[in-house]
Amino acid sequence: MLRWLIGGGREPQGLAEKSPLQTIGEEQTQNPYTELLVLKAHHDIVRFLVELDDYRFASAGDDGIIFVWNAQTGEKLLELNGHTQKITAIITFPSLESCEEKRQLILTASADRTVIVWDSDTGRQVQRISCFQSTVKCLTVLQRLDVWLSGGNDLCVWNRKSDLLCKTSYLSDTGISALVEIPKNCVVAAAGKELIIFRLVAPTEVSLEWDILEVKRLLDHQDNILSLINVNDLSFVTGSHIGELIIWDALDWTVQAYERNFWDPSPQLDTQQEIKLCQKSNDISIHHFTCDEENVFAAVGRGLYVYNLQMKRVIACQKTAHDSNVLHIAKLPNRQLISCSEDGSVRIWELREKQQLAAEPVPTGFFNMWGFGRVNKQAHQPVKKQQENATSYSLELIGDLIGHSSSVEVFLYFEDHGLVTCSADHLIILWKNGERESRLRSLRLFQKLEENGDLHLAL
Numbered sequence: 001m002l003r004w005l006i007g008g009g010r011e012p013q014g015l016a017e018k019s020p021l022q023t024i025g026e027e028q029t030q031n032p033y034t035e036l037l038v039l040k041a042h043h044d045i046v047r048f049l050v051e052l053d054d055y056r057f058a059s060a061g062d063d064g065i066i067f068v069w070n071a072q073t074g075e076k077l078l079e080l081n082g083h084t085q086k087i088t089a090i091i092t093f094p095s096l097e098s099c100e101e102k103r104q105l106i107l108t109a110s111a112d113r114t115v116i117v118w119d120s121d122t123g124r125q126v127q128r129i130s131c132f133q134s135t136v137k138c139l140t141v142l143q144r145l146d147v148w149l150s151g152g153n154d155l156c157v158w159n160r161k162s163d164l165l166c167k168t169s170y171l172s173d174t175g176i177s178a179l180v181e182i183p184k185n186c187v188v189a190a191a192g193k194e195l196i197i198f199r200l201v202a203p204t205e206v207s208l209e210w211d212i213l214e215v216k217r218l219l220d221h222q223d224n225i226l227s228l229i230n231v232n233d234l235s236f237v238t239g240s241h242i243g244e245l246i247i248w249d250a251l252d253w254t255v256q257a258y259e260r261n262f263w264d265p266s267p268q269l270d271t272q273q274e275i276k277l278c279q280k281s282n283d284i285s286i287h288h289f290t291c292d293e294e295n296v297f298a299a300v301g302r303g304l305y306v307y308n309l310q311m312k313r314v315i316a317c318q319k320t321a322h323d324s325n326v327l328h329i330a331k332l333p334n335r336q337l338i339s340c341s342e343d344g345s346v347r348i349w350e351l352r353e354k355q356q357l358a359a360e361p362v363p364t365g366f367f368n369m370w371g372f373g374r375v376n377k378q379a380h381q382p383v384k385k386q387q388e389n390a391t392s393y394s395l396e397l398i399g400d401l402i403g404h405s406s407s408v409e410v411f412l413y414f415e416d417h418g419l420v421t422c423s424a425d426h427l428i429i430l431w432k433n434g435e436r437e438s439r440l441r442s443l444r445l446f447q448k449l450e451e452n453g454d455l456h457l458a459l
Contacts, residue, residue: 021321023400028399031400032399032434032435033431033434036403036429036430037074041065044086045061046059046409046427049420050106055416057414057420064084071420080108083114085112087110089108091148092104103120105119107148109138113130113135114129114130114132116128129162134175136150142200145185147159147200151179152176155167155171156168157212167212168214174224176190180228180230182250185202188253190238192225193240195217195238196216196217197218216253220244221238221240222240225241226239231291231296235247235249236250239287241285242285243260244258245286245307246258257312284301288329289329290330290331295307301326302320302341303317304329315392316351322345324407327408328408328410340409344423344425346408352396353393403431404429407424408423409423417432419431
């Protein structure tokens with residue numbers, strides 16, 4: 001298999017040269033992405049990709065420009081200009097199913113303290129909002145209520161026409177970095193170390209005004225929250241800079257599971273060990289989550305961890321999945337996982353069952369798998385017996401896509417059109433399934449021959 005290098009390859013960073021990084025040969029038989037298409041339009045770091053429909057996506061980044069692309073052909077369809085500084089958030093706002101006019105909107109926030117609403121079909125600027133006192137860092141849509149929210153130093157609620165319905169008072173200098181919808185007309189906002197639960201009050205016969213109320217603050221994290229996603233209708237998960245993973249009940253906002261690295265700087269650790277642990281503090285930052293019905297997949301430092309929701313423990317890990325921090329992960333069909341990293345690579349993994357030795361103890365804690373902290377021997381013994389007949393898993397590397405020369409920020413997966421990646425090298429790459437593209441080219445050729453009346457001669 002081709003190992004693509006465009007404008008330079010992946011360089012080891014920091015201690016990467018000594019890391020036990022899993023590698024794969026040139027013959028990547030399980031990797032379908034054997035063709036690529038490079039898209040050049042941006043003039044700075046490309047940080048965002050958002051899917052518009054089955055064949056279109058939008059890209060945005062530090063040049064303040066939004067481009068709309070055809071995911072199959074790589075054709076640039078639209079160029080949206082309006083921001084004067086880098087894009088800080090982007091989201092789509094689909095029309096309601098009951099609405100006759102099917103018009104999807106694109107919302108973009110920028111460091112220029114504006115939010116612009118765009119028509120995704122024409123590229124027309126529908127609305128420009130410039131009343132913000134700080135940069136909007138995140139956007140989210142509550143489709144059921146047909147409203148959208150902007151988060152910065154305060155939280156604002158807007159309708160489809162971009163009328164301000166209500167807003168909170170000033171929250172914090174840190175500002176809201178992430179928002180997700182939870183049941184009971186509530187949203188949870190990450191602001192520094194805190195999670196803030198807000199309830200949205202829609203108009204009624206008694207009150208015709210919208211309102212947003214702060215219901216509760218959750219203070220269980222000890223450091224800044226870097227990642228926040230919904231697991232399902234009943235729970236959500238957060239991850240912090242110091243490696244705290246907390247799974248929350250979405251109905252009563254209590255902690256369902258709590259895992260973290262308890263490093264105990266006891267006298268038994270010598271100075272060199274203390275220095276080594278301190279230097280690797282960034283290795284435990286949880287940068288991103290994805291999940292399915294059974295597991296939460298966590299990008300932790302340079303590694304990947306699979307946390308089983310039912311067993312409430314890690315069932316598989318790759319401690320050094322990349323040479324540098326993993327920035328984004330996504331679950332694919334067939335128990336596959338894709339990850340991208342600051343090292344410029346995109347890697348494909350498969351979650352496989354493996355035979356576990358009866359005498360092999362399984363770590364009880366999430367971050368005990370790093371070997372940090374001390375393990376209680378008595379606690380280990382019953383766990384060992386429970387796990388003797390249990391299935392264990394491993395993450396096996398089945399594909400390594402090297403085409404970017406700098407940090408890969410995020411990616412999109414299209415079932416029919418392949419993988420889209422964007423990078424600090426200003427490039428977007430479409431990774432194509434080689435076999436599928438070959439079949440499509442053959443089909444188009446036969447169709448052309450048939451149209452020209454040459455098919456009988458060719459046969």
